[in-house]
Amino acid sequence: MNSVLPVAPVTASLDDPFYYLANFRFVLGWVSERHDDLLGDGERRFIADFDALPRASQALLVRMVMRKGEFFRTTKLVYTEIDDAAVALDALIDAGWVEADPVLSFGELFRQLRLAELRRVLATEIAAAGLPASAAKSTLYQALSGQPEGPRRLANWGDVSALQGERVVRLSIMAVCDRLRLMFFGNLRQDWSEFVLAELGLQRFERVAFSPESRAFSSRDEVDAYLALHRLRERLEEGELPEALHAEVPPVPKGNAWLDERRARLLYRLGQAAERGGQPALALQAYGEADSGEGGGGGHVDARIRRLRLLERLGEHQRAFELASVMVSRKEALGETLDAQAPDERESQALERLLPRLRRRLGLAPEPQQAPPPPERWDLCLRRPVSDEGWPLGVERAVCAHLGTPQAPVHYVENALITGLFGLLCWPAIFASLPGAFFHPFHSGPADLNRADFVSRRRERFAACLAQLDDGRYHETILETWQCKRGLASPFLHWEALDEALLLQALANIPAAHLRACFARLLLDPRANRAGLPDLIQFLPEADVASPAYRLIEVKGPGDRLQDNQRRWLAYFRAHGIPAVVCHVTWQDEAVGS
Structure with a gap:
């Protein structure tokens, strides 16, 4: 009950x-x-x-x-x-x-x-x-x-x-x-201040129904394993040598994927420390163990990538090539559906860069590759904006002032708008009362958010939410959720960046098909894909009927370049017909000086 x-x-x-x-x-x-x-x-x-x-x-x-x-x-x-x-x-x-x-x-x-x-x-x-x-x-x-x-x-x-x-x-x-605190919160990141912040109203949480049996741990062995992993990480941060700590890394109870993920993260950090300390053999061992998925998890993607790069640096090109080929085969076998964990885009990106180098070094014929077209690029030379007190302001502010008009307003949204619209539409799925998702009063989101089965456990719920994009109900749902849930903690909402005027403009100008495409990518990897979205959005309500009534704008100042997660989003936008540009800015005073 x-x-x-x-x-x-x-x-x-x-x-x-x-x-x-x-x-x-x-x-x-x-x-x-x-x-x-x-x-x-x-x-x-x-x-x-x-x-x-x-x-x-x-x-x-x-x-x-x-x-x-x-x-x-x-x-x-x-x-x-x-x-x-x-x-x-x-x-x-x-x-x-x-x-x-x-x-x-x-x-x-x-x-x-x-x-x-x-x-x-x-x-x-x-x-x-x-x-x-x-x-x-x-x-x-x-x-x-x-x-x-x-x-x-x-x-x-x-x-x-x-x-x-x-x-x-x-x-x-x-x-x-x-x-005792660990058993209550399910982690040692949260502490007693949660009570005070909630009482002061500085943090507000969704009220979720759950069974008394719902909790983070099902056995004392799981609590012991968590505490052991936590203490090893503390000792690593305090400067203890990775070889000594590596010998103490405990196994985790079988079938506990989230504890296995914690163990993999620790092993990854131990591998990084060993690599920095000039111990490549230990680093390779730790990375390999991080990717083993011993407790039922899917392995650590960053550890796989780091292991390949280290092998390449050590000159072990054949071994790196064989490992990379196995990774490619495994990725090709995975399907991109809500029922299965999608191939990790970070891994794909790393392999696309690494494999051609390895083939050249091994004397193998290059595989035909079609380079993705670059995103549309704008170049602007602008006057550097300053505050009333004379302090220089960000490059995004300069582009907003340059491009924005009353008829075509520009908003600084970065990772707040697309993820916020998703969070508002899919609130019932995100905060569904499932075993192990909520077990104390201070959850800002479900405890299984970053686990491989987060989406598959809620497949039907997410499908029901996204179905509203097909019949137009999503407008009312998003606005109603914004009114009713405003201020409640959510991993997808930055409330201070979402006012009603911005929501109304977004709903009026972004096609439902584009929202569905963006939401589908968020569901492929909710943890990784909540970041990397463009800085600005410009609404173009007077655009030609055949043209989108908005565009997304990623802003890059002098010397700045696209990050990998931004490149992945931009490639996805291009593949799905979503208007997005990269705006490279130089400053007029620097241009004159040069």
Whole structure:
């Protein structure tokens, strides 16, 4: 049985000084109800013991959980709504959730202490290094961080009398809280601020019906795998060597395509790091594993491309050619329908560039190729626009001012208009209540948006939405959705760029067949194809009946060139008779100077 997700009542009123505690309790209750089978003894004990704490200790713990890092100076743990923070902290120490005297690494010592305090604590080391007493904090760190001393308790670092008995404590329960947050959100990208932003009205979300069983994870092994992959990525970003991290990359549960995609992204990043570090063999191994689709996913396209380019750079042309030929054969076997994942256009573009080079280097006869015609090009020499304060404005603004007239207005839309019209027409399909798509109140879009089966799971729903383009109903649907859903988070909507006048002009001048073609391409790869659309649109309502009543304009300033995703859209427009031009701009002052 489905239940409607109650968005507004979820967040506590900010008038309540303990609003953050109410939100934290909400998450604990939600996870206990919907994820009990995924909880271990430690999480269950934490939830039960938390409920038994005095409110002041609960509040202090949540304040610490919601802050950055695990180490805190006790003088920074003072909040007006918590009467006696010291007593509240003692209860957390007694519970074993806060460590009263943790060991501090050298870096953590510098993060916690002020410059004057560091000079007192590290006086011996500073003198031994011959540093002046006035040395800056960054200078001290660079000079002393390479010393062999390991982590130690604060008092063992040196003279801490200047702290006047103040302590540095460590929150030791953060891993449990992160696990609970992960089970609630389904990711570690979102955090407790979502509640506050929703209460302030800065973020608003669609209310979606879903079953209580709908959730991100179906087993504890999946949660463990996510956390392991997340920590490895953090360590990579912190500078650990890729060979050590690669050895620790875990497998993911069989049949979980989205976890497999996360694993593939990590392996791809490890391959990039190894390649930058001069370890091509490790890079090739990581790229190959990223493309394996071990957990049921389709492999990592960027890893396939990067692997080919690396083989070419290493001179392994035969191996690269064989791999590229396999990729071509695989792509030819895929169909471009809503029922199957379409061949990736990025991969096609890369192969079109790479294969002719490989054939030349291997002495093979070139295959006949028909180069796609270039997009229509305009060249304009314009005066550089400036703001009222004298600051130079963007090149798009200059083209808008030059081309736009009251009869033929020009709008800066970039990726907002076509994707916005799609998002408005297909709102019911995008926000359909499907298992695993929505499982908490703060989804800006379906959780499976970037997965290979996103479209196929909603095939009939998308087909029903697009059918409105055939009978004219799409006009009313798009405008009604804009009125009813305006401001709600959606991966396809940039509300500030879509006003009613722009929508009315677009619906009046863009043929339904052109919209259908654009929407079909969005559905082939929603993640990649939401970007790369032209900067401007000009409406031409007085154009000849046989000519389109609009045109799309991609603007390129001096020294700028088309990106690959822009080239793909422009080629698609040309193939489908959609009017699009590339406008290359030079500045009059530069032209005169040259």
